Amino acid sequence: xxxxxxxxxxxxxxxxxxxxxxxxxxxxxxxxxxxxxxxxxxxxxxxxxxxxxxxxxxxxxxxxxxxxxxxxxxxxxxxxxxxxxxxxxxxxxxxxxxxxxxxxxxxxxxxxxxxxxxxxxxxxxxxxxxxxxxxxxxxxxxxxxxxxxxxxxxxxxxxxxxxxxxxxxxxxxxxxxxxxxxxxxxxxxxxxxxxxxxxxxxxxxxxxxxxxxxxxxxxxxxxxxxxxxxxxxxxxxxxxxxxxxxxxxxxxxxxxxxxxxxxxxxxxxxxxxxxxxxxxxxxxxxxxxxxxxxxxxxxxxxxxxxxxxxxxxxxxxxxxxxxxxxxxxxxxxxxxxxxxxxxxxxxxxxxxxxxxxxxxxxxxxxxxxxxxxxxxxxxxxxxxxxxxxxxxxxxxxxxxxxxxxx
Ligand code: USQ
Numbered sequence: 327x328x329x330x331x332x333x334x335x336x337x338x339x340x341x342x343x344x345x346x347x348x349x350x351x352x353x354x355x356x357x358x359x360x361x362x363x364x365x366x367x368x369x370x371x372x373x374x375x376x377x378x379x380x381x382x383x384x385x386x387x388x389x390x391x392x393x394x395x396x397x398x399x400x401x402x403x404x405x406x407x408x409x410x411x412x413x414x415x416x417x418x419x420x421x422x423x424x425x426x427x428x429x430x431x432x433x434x435x436x437x438x439x440x441x442x443x444x445x446x447x448x449x450x451x452x453x454x455x456x457x458x459x460x461x462x463x464x465x466x467x468x469x470x471x472x473x474x475x476x477x478x479x480x481x482x483x484x485x486x487x488x489x490x491x492x493x494x495x496x497x498x499x500x501x502x503x504x505x506x507x508x509x510x511x512x513x514x515x516x517x518x519x520x521x522x523x524x525x526x527x528x529x530x531x532x533x534x535x536x537x538x539x540x541x542x543x544x545x546x547x548x549x550x551x552x553x554x555x556x557x558x559x560x561x562x563x564x565x566x567x568x569x570x571x572x573x574x575x576x577x578x579x580x581x582x583x584x585x586x587x588x589x590x591x592x593x594x595x596x597x598x599x600x601x602x603x604x605x606x607x608x609x610x611x612x613x614x615x616x617x618x619x620x621x622x623x624x625x626x627x628x629x630x631x632x633x634x635x636x637x638x639x640x641x642x643x644x645x646x647x648x649x650x651x652x653x654x655x656x657x658x659x660x661x662x663x664x665x666x667x668x669x670x671x672x673x674x675x676x677x678x679x680x681x682x683x684x685x686x687x688x689x690x691x692x693x694x695x696x697x698x699x700x701x702x703x704x705x706x707x708x709x710x711x712x713x714x715x716x717x718x719x720x721x722x723x724x725x726x727x728x729x730x731x732x
Pocket of ligand 1: 573575596637
Protein backbone atom coordinates (compact mmCIF):
# COMPACT_ATOMS: atom_id res chain seq x y z
CA UNK A 327 0.00 0.00 0.00
CA UNK A 328 1.31 3.48 -0.84
CA UNK A 329 0.75 6.33 1.62
CA UNK A 330 0.80 9.84 0.21
CA UNK A 331 1.52 12.52 2.81
CA UNK A 332 -0.20 15.72 1.75
CA UNK A 333 1.29 18.92 3.12
CA UNK A 334 -0.68 22.04 2.38
CA UNK A 335 1.46 24.70 0.69
CA UNK A 336 1.42 28.07 2.37
CA UNK A 337 2.30 31.66 1.74
CA UNK A 338 5.09 32.46 4.16
CA UNK A 339 6.54 35.90 4.77
CA UNK A 340 10.05 35.87 6.25
CA UNK A 341 11.10 39.09 7.96
CA UNK A 342 14.90 39.14 7.99
CA UNK A 343 15.18 36.90 4.90
CA UNK A 344 18.78 38.01 4.19
CA UNK A 345 20.13 36.58 7.46
CA UNK A 346 21.71 33.33 8.65
CA UNK A 347 18.38 31.70 9.49
CA UNK A 348 16.13 33.70 7.16
CA UNK A 349 17.91 32.66 3.97
CA UNK A 350 18.25 29.02 5.05
CA UNK A 351 14.52 28.88 5.86
CA UNK A 352 13.60 30.54 2.54
CA UNK A 353 15.50 27.80 0.67
CA UNK A 354 13.71 25.08 2.63
CA UNK A 355 10.22 26.52 2.18
CA UNK A 356 10.79 27.22 -1.51
CA UNK A 357 12.03 23.68 -2.06
CA UNK A 358 8.91 22.30 -0.40
CA UNK A 359 6.68 24.30 -2.74
CA UNK A 360 5.60 27.03 -0.33
CA UNK A 361 5.25 30.58 -1.66
CA UNK A 362 8.16 32.57 -0.26
CA UNK A 363 8.01 36.29 0.46
CA UNK A 364 10.72 38.14 2.31
CA UNK A 365 11.65 41.55 3.63
CA UNK A 366 14.99 42.77 4.94
CA UNK A 367 16.65 46.16 5.49
CA UNK A 368 20.10 44.54 4.97
CA UNK A 369 21.42 46.22 8.14
CA UNK A 370 23.32 43.13 9.36
CA UNK A 371 25.55 43.41 6.29
CA UNK A 372 26.62 46.88 7.45
CA UNK A 373 26.67 46.21 11.19
CA UNK A 374 28.98 43.21 10.85
CA UNK A 375 31.42 45.44 8.95
CA UNK A 376 31.10 48.11 11.64
CA UNK A 377 32.75 45.68 14.09
CA UNK A 378 35.38 44.42 11.65
CA UNK A 379 33.50 41.33 10.49
CA UNK A 380 31.72 40.05 7.42
CA UNK A 381 30.15 36.81 6.30
CA UNK A 382 32.74 34.02 6.24
CA UNK A 383 31.49 33.12 2.77
CA UNK A 384 31.17 36.04 0.35
CA UNK A 385 27.54 37.11 0.25
CA UNK A 386 25.81 37.60 -3.11
CA UNK A 387 23.98 40.89 -3.67
CA UNK A 388 20.21 40.85 -3.26
CA UNK A 389 19.75 40.83 -7.03
CA UNK A 390 22.09 37.83 -7.30
CA UNK A 391 20.24 36.10 -4.47
CA UNK A 392 16.89 36.59 -6.16
CA UNK A 393 18.27 35.20 -9.41
CA UNK A 394 19.98 32.18 -7.90
CA UNK A 395 16.89 31.38 -5.85
CA UNK A 396 14.74 31.48 -8.99
CA UNK A 397 17.26 29.31 -10.83
CA UNK A 398 17.61 26.54 -8.23
CA UNK A 399 14.47 26.78 -6.07
CA UNK A 400 11.56 28.72 -7.58
CA UNK A 401 9.77 32.06 -7.42
CA UNK A 402 10.53 34.50 -4.61
CA UNK A 403 9.55 38.03 -3.68
CA UNK A 404 12.48 39.59 -1.75
CA UNK A 405 11.77 43.20 -0.81
CA UNK A 406 14.30 45.61 0.71
CA UNK A 407 12.55 47.62 3.41
CA UNK A 408 12.55 48.37 7.13
CA UNK A 409 9.74 46.90 9.21
CA UNK A 410 10.10 49.57 11.90
CA UNK A 411 8.85 52.26 9.48
CA UNK A 412 5.15 53.11 9.71
CA UNK A 413 2.85 51.21 7.32
CA UNK A 414 5.64 49.26 5.57
CA UNK A 415 4.65 45.94 7.08
CA UNK A 416 0.91 46.60 7.13
CA UNK A 417 0.87 47.48 3.42
CA UNK A 418 2.99 44.48 2.45
CA UNK A 419 0.92 42.07 4.56
CA UNK A 420 -2.31 43.43 3.08
CA UNK A 421 -0.86 42.87 -0.39
CA UNK A 422 0.56 39.38 0.18
CA UNK A 423 -2.01 38.01 2.66
CA UNK A 424 0.41 35.45 4.13
CA UNK A 425 -0.65 32.35 6.07
CA UNK A 426 2.42 32.65 8.31
CA UNK A 427 4.97 35.32 9.16
CA UNK A 428 8.36 34.33 10.55
CA UNK A 429 9.96 37.24 12.38
CA UNK A 430 13.79 37.22 12.43
CA UNK A 431 14.17 40.92 11.59
CA UNK A 432 15.94 41.98 14.76
CA UNK A 433 19.38 42.99 15.99
CA UNK A 434 20.50 39.54 17.15
CA UNK A 435 23.85 40.11 18.84
CA UNK A 436 24.27 40.24 22.62
CA UNK A 437 27.79 41.80 22.47
CA UNK A 438 26.67 44.40 19.91
CA UNK A 439 23.92 45.51 22.29
CA UNK A 440 26.46 45.86 25.12
CA UNK A 441 29.01 48.04 23.27
CA UNK A 442 27.72 51.33 24.63
CA UNK A 443 24.62 53.41 25.29
CA UNK A 444 23.87 54.07 21.62
CA UNK A 445 24.08 50.40 20.67
CA UNK A 446 21.90 49.41 23.62
CA UNK A 447 19.24 51.96 22.74
CA UNK A 448 19.38 51.09 19.06
CA UNK A 449 18.79 47.40 19.98
CA UNK A 450 15.78 48.18 22.16
CA UNK A 451 14.31 50.62 19.69
CA UNK A 452 14.81 48.45 16.62
CA UNK A 453 13.67 45.15 18.12
CA UNK A 454 10.73 46.30 20.17
CA UNK A 455 9.48 48.71 17.52
CA UNK A 456 9.67 46.11 14.74
CA UNK A 457 7.64 43.64 16.78
CA UNK A 458 5.12 46.33 17.71
CA UNK A 459 4.68 47.21 14.02
CA UNK A 460 4.08 43.53 13.35
CA UNK A 461 1.57 43.28 16.19
CA UNK A 462 -0.44 46.24 14.90
CA UNK A 463 -0.25 44.98 11.32
CA UNK A 464 -1.85 41.63 12.29
CA UNK A 465 -4.05 42.61 15.23
CA UNK A 466 -7.22 41.96 13.22
CA UNK A 467 -5.85 38.81 11.57
CA UNK A 468 -5.85 35.83 13.94
CA UNK A 469 -5.79 33.65 10.80
CA UNK A 470 -2.14 34.68 10.27
CA UNK A 471 0.29 32.57 12.27
CA UNK A 472 3.16 34.65 13.72
CA UNK A 473 6.36 32.74 14.45
CA UNK A 474 8.58 35.00 16.51
CA UNK A 475 12.26 34.10 16.89
CA UNK A 476 13.11 34.64 20.53
CA UNK A 477 15.91 33.10 22.51
CA UNK A 478 16.54 30.61 25.30
CA UNK A 479 18.61 33.43 26.79
CA UNK A 480 15.37 35.21 27.75
CA UNK A 481 15.14 32.85 30.71
CA UNK A 482 18.77 33.19 31.81
CA UNK A 483 20.05 30.20 33.76
CA UNK A 484 17.49 29.72 36.56
CA UNK A 485 17.79 27.10 39.27
CA UNK A 486 14.54 25.45 38.19
CA UNK A 487 13.30 23.57 35.14
CA UNK A 488 12.42 26.11 32.44
CA UNK A 489 8.79 25.50 31.45
CA UNK A 490 7.66 25.44 27.85
CA UNK A 491 4.52 27.51 28.30
CA UNK A 492 3.61 31.18 28.55
CA UNK A 493 2.39 30.93 32.14
CA UNK A 494 3.49 29.23 35.34
CA UNK A 495 1.82 28.87 38.75
CA UNK A 496 3.12 31.39 41.27
CA UNK A 497 2.52 31.04 45.01
CA UNK A 498 3.08 33.76 47.57
CA UNK A 499 1.89 34.04 51.16
CA UNK A 500 -0.66 31.27 50.75
CA UNK A 501 -2.23 32.59 47.54
CA UNK A 502 -1.48 31.54 43.97
CA UNK A 503 -2.05 32.68 40.41
CA UNK A 504 -0.83 31.97 36.88
CA UNK A 505 1.80 34.52 35.84
CA UNK A 506 4.07 34.86 32.78
CA UNK A 507 7.11 32.61 33.21
CA UNK A 508 9.79 34.65 35.04
CA UNK A 509 12.72 35.64 32.86
CA UNK A 510 16.13 37.10 33.66
CA UNK A 511 18.11 37.81 30.52
CA UNK A 512 21.85 38.43 30.30
CA UNK A 513 22.26 41.30 27.82
CA UNK A 514 20.27 44.23 26.46
CA UNK A 515 19.72 42.16 23.32
CA UNK A 516 18.27 39.28 25.34
CA UNK A 517 16.11 41.71 27.34
CA UNK A 518 14.75 43.19 24.10
CA UNK A 519 13.50 39.70 23.26
CA UNK A 520 11.89 39.34 26.70
CA UNK A 521 10.03 42.61 26.08
CA UNK A 522 8.97 41.32 22.64
CA UNK A 523 7.60 38.13 24.19
CA UNK A 524 5.62 40.10 26.76
CA UNK A 525 4.27 42.47 24.12
CA UNK A 526 3.15 39.55 21.97
CA UNK A 527 1.56 37.84 24.97
CA UNK A 528 -0.37 40.99 25.80
CA UNK A 529 -1.51 41.39 22.17
CA UNK A 530 -2.64 37.77 22.24
CA UNK A 531 -4.65 38.45 25.39
CA UNK A 532 -6.25 41.63 24.05
CA UNK A 533 -6.76 40.83 20.36
CA UNK A 534 -6.29 37.07 20.14
CA UNK A 535 -3.41 37.10 17.67
CA UNK A 536 -2.00 33.65 16.90
CA UNK A 537 1.61 33.25 17.99
CA UNK A 538 4.39 30.72 18.28
CA UNK A 539 7.02 32.30 20.52
CA UNK A 540 10.19 30.34 19.76
CA UNK A 541 12.98 30.32 22.30
CA UNK A 542 16.00 29.06 20.42
CA UNK A 543 19.49 28.30 21.70
CA UNK A 544 22.73 29.20 19.87
CA UNK A 545 22.77 27.88 16.30
CA UNK A 546 25.81 26.37 14.59
CA UNK A 547 26.51 25.09 11.10
CA UNK A 548 27.60 26.26 7.69
CA UNK A 549 25.16 24.44 5.43
CA UNK A 550 21.79 22.80 5.06
CA UNK A 551 20.73 20.05 2.69
CA UNK A 552 18.89 22.68 0.62
CA UNK A 553 22.22 24.30 -0.34
CA UNK A 554 23.63 21.03 -1.63
CA UNK A 555 23.85 19.40 -5.01
CA UNK A 556 24.73 15.84 -4.02
CA UNK A 557 27.94 16.09 -1.96
CA UNK A 558 28.75 19.64 -3.07
CA UNK A 559 27.51 22.96 -1.75
CA UNK A 560 26.15 25.34 -4.40
CA UNK A 561 28.21 28.38 -3.40
CA UNK A 562 25.61 30.98 -4.39
CA UNK A 563 22.99 29.37 -2.15
CA UNK A 564 25.08 29.64 1.02
CA UNK A 565 23.70 31.65 3.89
CA UNK A 566 25.71 34.33 5.73
CA UNK A 567 27.95 33.02 8.50
CA UNK A 568 29.26 35.49 11.06
CA UNK A 569 32.52 34.84 12.80
CA UNK A 570 33.52 38.05 14.55
CA UNK A 571 33.20 38.67 18.28
CA UNK A 572 29.86 40.47 18.09
CA UNK A 573 27.97 38.48 15.47
CA UNK A 574 29.63 35.08 15.47
CA UNK A 575 28.34 32.58 18.01
CA UNK A 576 30.58 30.37 20.10
CA UNK A 577 30.79 27.32 17.79
CA UNK A 578 31.16 29.10 14.44
CA UNK A 579 33.56 31.69 15.84
CA UNK A 580 35.83 29.19 17.59
CA UNK A 581 35.78 27.00 14.47
CA UNK A 582 37.24 29.94 12.53
CA UNK A 583 39.86 30.47 15.23
CA UNK A 584 40.79 26.79 14.89
CA UNK A 585 41.19 27.18 11.11
CA UNK A 586 43.42 30.22 11.63
CA UNK A 587 45.57 28.41 14.22
CA UNK A 588 44.42 30.76 17.00
CA UNK A 589 43.63 29.55 20.52
CA UNK A 590 39.97 28.72 21.15
CA UNK A 591 38.37 31.09 23.66
CA UNK A 592 36.47 29.80 26.66
CA UNK A 593 35.01 32.55 28.81
CA UNK A 594 35.72 32.07 32.51
CA UNK A 595 35.44 28.50 33.76
CA UNK A 596 33.53 27.39 30.67
CA UNK A 597 30.73 25.65 32.54
CA UNK A 598 28.14 27.92 30.87
CA UNK A 599 25.62 25.47 29.44
CA UNK A 600 23.31 26.30 26.55
CA UNK A 601 20.85 24.41 24.38
CA UNK A 602 22.53 24.19 20.97
CA UNK A 603 20.91 23.45 17.63
CA UNK A 604 22.30 22.99 14.13
CA UNK A 605 21.20 25.19 11.26
CA UNK A 606 19.66 22.13 9.60
CA UNK A 607 17.65 21.23 12.71
CA UNK A 608 16.58 24.84 13.21
CA UNK A 609 15.18 24.95 9.69
CA UNK A 610 13.53 21.53 10.12
CA UNK A 611 11.92 22.65 13.36
CA UNK A 612 10.63 25.89 11.83
CA UNK A 613 9.19 23.98 8.89
CA UNK A 614 7.31 21.66 11.26
CA UNK A 615 5.98 24.59 13.30
CA UNK A 616 4.78 26.35 10.14
CA UNK A 617 3.06 23.19 8.92
CA UNK A 618 1.48 22.65 12.34
CA UNK A 619 0.22 26.01 13.54
CA UNK A 620 -1.41 26.49 16.94
CA UNK A 621 -5.17 26.99 17.11
CA UNK A 622 -6.38 30.42 16.02
CA UNK A 623 -5.94 32.81 18.95
CA UNK A 624 -3.47 30.54 20.79
CA UNK A 625 -0.11 31.64 22.19
CA UNK A 626 2.30 28.71 21.93
CA UNK A 627 5.77 28.71 23.46
CA UNK A 628 8.41 26.43 21.97
CA UNK A 629 11.85 25.79 23.47
CA UNK A 630 13.88 25.07 20.34
CA UNK A 631 17.20 23.38 21.03
CA UNK A 632 18.59 19.91 20.60
CA UNK A 633 21.64 19.28 22.79
CA UNK A 634 22.94 20.75 26.03
CA UNK A 635 26.66 21.51 25.98
CA UNK A 636 29.02 23.58 28.11
CA UNK A 637 31.25 25.99 26.21
CA UNK A 638 34.31 24.14 27.53
CA UNK A 639 33.06 20.88 26.03
CA UNK A 640 32.47 22.64 22.71
CA UNK A 641 36.04 23.91 22.65
CA UNK A 642 37.25 20.34 23.23
CA UNK A 643 35.10 18.97 20.39
CA UNK A 644 36.46 21.63 18.03
CA UNK A 645 40.07 20.96 19.13
CA UNK A 646 39.64 17.19 18.62
CA UNK A 647 38.07 17.56 15.17
CA UNK A 648 40.71 20.08 14.06
CA UNK A 649 43.48 17.71 15.08
CA UNK A 650 41.84 14.84 13.23
CA UNK A 651 41.20 16.85 10.04
CA UNK A 652 44.28 19.05 9.79
CA UNK A 653 46.89 17.41 12.02
CA UNK A 654 47.33 20.22 14.54
CA UNK A 655 45.56 20.81 17.85
CA UNK A 656 44.50 24.37 18.72
CA UNK A 657 45.15 25.51 22.28
CA UNK A 658 42.23 26.32 24.54
CA UNK A 659 42.52 29.64 26.42
CA UNK A 660 40.38 30.24 29.48
CA UNK A 661 40.03 34.02 29.40
CA UNK A 662 38.51 36.38 31.98
CA UNK A 663 34.80 36.32 31.22
CA UNK A 664 33.84 39.60 29.52
CA UNK A 665 30.18 38.85 30.28
CA UNK A 666 28.27 38.85 33.53
CA UNK A 667 26.85 35.33 33.64
CA UNK A 668 26.99 32.18 35.75
CA UNK A 669 29.87 29.89 34.79
CA UNK A 670 28.51 26.84 36.65
CA UNK A 671 24.80 26.35 37.00
CA UNK A 672 21.76 24.11 36.80
CA UNK A 673 20.14 24.02 33.35
CA UNK A 674 17.12 21.97 32.45
CA UNK A 675 14.68 23.49 29.95
CA UNK A 676 11.55 21.54 29.04
CA UNK A 677 11.15 20.47 25.43
CA UNK A 678 7.86 18.75 24.60
CA UNK A 679 6.19 20.58 21.70
CA UNK A 680 8.59 19.72 18.89
CA UNK A 681 8.78 16.00 19.81
CA UNK A 682 4.96 15.95 20.06
CA UNK A 683 4.84 17.16 16.43
CA UNK A 684 7.05 14.28 15.33
CA UNK A 685 10.29 16.24 15.34
CA UNK A 686 13.51 14.22 15.34
CA UNK A 687 17.01 15.61 15.62
CA UNK A 688 18.98 15.14 12.38
CA UNK A 689 22.38 16.67 13.17
CA UNK A 690 24.69 16.27 16.16
CA UNK A 691 27.39 18.75 17.08
CA UNK A 692 30.09 16.10 17.43
CA UNK A 693 29.57 15.16 13.74
CA UNK A 694 28.55 18.53 12.30
CA UNK A 695 31.76 20.16 13.49
CA UNK A 696 33.62 18.33 10.71
CA UNK A 697 31.53 19.90 7.92
CA UNK A 698 31.84 23.32 9.59
CA UNK A 699 35.64 23.09 9.71
CA UNK A 700 35.85 21.70 6.17
CA UNK A 701 33.62 24.46 4.75
CA UNK A 702 35.49 27.24 6.56
CA UNK A 703 38.90 25.83 5.63
CA UNK A 704 38.22 26.55 1.95
CA UNK A 705 37.92 30.23 2.85
CA UNK A 706 40.90 30.52 5.20
CA UNK A 707 42.61 33.25 3.14
CA UNK A 708 39.48 35.39 3.33
CA UNK A 709 39.06 34.60 7.04
CA UNK A 710 42.57 35.85 7.85
CA UNK A 711 41.24 39.40 7.24
CA UNK A 712 38.92 39.05 10.23
CA UNK A 713 41.21 37.23 12.67
CA UNK A 714 41.75 40.25 14.95
CA UNK A 715 37.96 40.72 15.23
CA UNK A 716 37.38 37.21 16.54
CA UNK A 717 39.11 38.30 19.80
CA UNK A 718 37.21 39.45 22.87
CA UNK A 719 36.17 43.07 22.33
CA UNK A 720 33.08 43.86 24.36
CA UNK A 721 33.15 43.90 28.13
CA UNK A 722 29.76 43.81 29.85
CA UNK A 723 31.23 45.58 32.90
CA UNK A 724 32.46 48.78 31.32
CA UNK A 725 29.54 49.28 28.94
CA UNK A 726 31.52 51.36 26.47
CA UNK A 727 33.72 50.65 23.49
CA UNK A 728 37.10 49.13 23.95
CA UNK A 729 39.28 52.16 23.27
CA UNK A 730 41.06 50.42 20.38
CA UNK A 731 37.91 49.07 18.92
CA UNK A 732 37.04 51.55 16.18
N1 USQ B 1 31.41 32.08 24.84
C1 USQ B 1 32.68 31.57 25.09
N2 USQ B 1 33.65 31.83 24.18
C2 USQ B 1 33.44 32.57 23.06
C3 USQ B 1 32.14 33.08 22.81
C4 USQ B 1 31.15 32.82 23.73
O1 USQ B 1 32.91 30.91 26.10
O2 USQ B 1 34.37 32.76 22.29
C5 USQ B 1 30.33 31.76 25.77
C6 USQ B 1 29.55 32.95 26.28
O3 USQ B 1 30.10 33.46 27.45
C7 USQ B 1 28.17 32.37 26.48
C8 USQ B 1 28.07 31.23 25.48
O4 USQ B 1 29.39 31.00 25.03
O5 USQ B 1 28.06 31.83 27.77
C9 USQ B 1 27.20 31.52 24.28
O6 USQ B 1 27.66 32.70 23.63
P1 USQ B 1 27.37 32.99 22.08
O7 USQ B 1 28.22 34.16 21.68
O8 USQ B 1 27.50 31.76 21.28
O9 USQ B 1 25.83 33.29 22.08
P2 USQ B 1 24.95 34.51 22.65
O10 USQ B 1 25.71 35.78 22.73
O11 USQ B 1 24.27 34.03 23.88
O12 USQ B 1 23.86 34.71 21.52
C10 USQ B 1 23.62 33.76 20.48
C11 USQ B 1 23.00 34.48 19.31
C12 USQ B 1 21.66 35.03 19.71
C13 USQ B 1 20.80 33.91 20.28
C14 USQ B 1 21.50 33.22 21.42
C15 USQ B 1 20.76 32.01 21.95
O13 USQ B 1 23.85 35.52 18.86
O14 USQ B 1 21.03 35.64 18.60
O15 USQ B 1 19.58 34.45 20.72
O16 USQ B 1 22.78 32.73 20.95
S1 USQ B 1 21.00 31.81 23.68
O17 USQ B 1 22.44 31.79 23.96
O18 USQ B 1 20.33 30.60 24.09
O19 USQ B 1 20.42 32.98 24.32
